[in-house]
Amino acid sequence: MGSMEVLDYADLALVVVDNRGVSEYETEILRICRENKLPFVLVINKVDEDPGDSGLQRTVLEKFQTKPILVSAKNGLGISELKAEIIRCAPKVWEGNSIVGDLIGPGDLAVLVVPIDSAAPKGRLILPQVQTIRDILDHGGQAFVVRESELQAGFSALQTKPKLVVTDSQVFAKVSTLTPEDVPLTSFSILFARYKGDLDSLTAGAYAMESLKPGDKVLIAEACTHHRQEDDRERGCQR
Numbered sequence: 001m002g003s004m005e006v007l008d009y010a011d012l013a014l015v016v017v018d019n020r021g022v023s024e025y026e027t028e029i030l031r032i033c034r035e036n037k038l039p040f041v042l043v044i045n046k047v048d049e050d051p052g053d054s055g056l057q058r059t060v061l062e063k064f065q066t067k068p069i070l071v072s073a074k075n076g077l078g079i080s081e082l083k084a085e086i087i088r089c090a091p092k093v094w095e096g097n098s099i100v101g102d103l104i105g106p107g108d109l110a111v112l113v114v115p116i117d118s119a120a121p122k123g124r125l126i127l128p129q130v131q132t133i134r135d136i137l138d139h140g141g142q143a144f145v146v147r148e149s150e151l152q153a154g155f156s157a158l159q160t161k162p163k164l165v166v167t168d169s170q171v172f173a174k175v176s177t178l179t180p181e182d183v184p185l186t187s188f189s190i191l192f193a194r195y196k197g198d199l200d201s202l203t204a205g206a207y208a209m210e211s212l213k214p215g216d217k218v219l220i221a222e223a224c225t226h227h228r229q230e231d232d233r234e235r236g237c238q239r
Contacts, residue, residue: 007032012090013040019049022060030064039089041069043082048072099135099195103184104163106140111155113148113167113175128188132166151178166191 033040047070071078136143146154148171165185167175179185
């Protein structure tokens with residue numbers, strides 16, 4: 001996806017040029033931003049190379065009716081001013097995608113099944129699990145977090161049937177056998193594929209496997225932020 005296409009999904013555009021000026025490409029981006037009423041911040045970088053020249057700033061101001069923020073990524077000049085301008089220009093209400101906000105409502109209970117193995121970080125949860133908990137709270141829901149080994153006892157202790165169960169893909173089969181059939185079950189991987197990726201394309205790819213013929217080649221790519229361990233299995237897919 002190119003820069004122009006990203007503008008259709010952006011809440012704020014940060015247009016960075018250097019001290020050579022604004023090219024036709026950046027000019028077109030700024031035009032689209034104004035046409036679509038997309039907030040933007042125009043930044044001139046590398047001002048440390050010629051700090052005494054204000055001609056470019058004056059030209060940009062006259063041409064785009066926008067005062068640029070002058071920064072130097074090399075020495076940190078103007079970074080505080082840039083952060084302040086981003087906050088000032090950013091939408092007051094963010095209408096971004098939600099992890100589970102459209103799956104639960106205020107007061108609903110979501111059960112998060114979090115396995116703890118040797119690959120799990122000591123003393124903390126991995127980021128997708130933390131973000132899911134926060135998203136549940138942001139939408140007025142309740143989060144019940146339990147390991148798969150205590151899930152059955154956890155269900156028995158609950159007075160309210162959960163609206164949703166979310167688990168790690170490595171214990172999905174076990175959790176599926178314990179979860180009531182009328183309670184939706186998903187995984188952190190699927191939630192984040194929907195939240196950050198293109199779940200429709202991923203689903204279409206899964207269905208395409210049914211049409212594979214002997215000899216067909218399939219590329220499977222996985223990116224992990226840690227070294228695999230003996231019982232790690234599929235945990236790396238969530239990181």
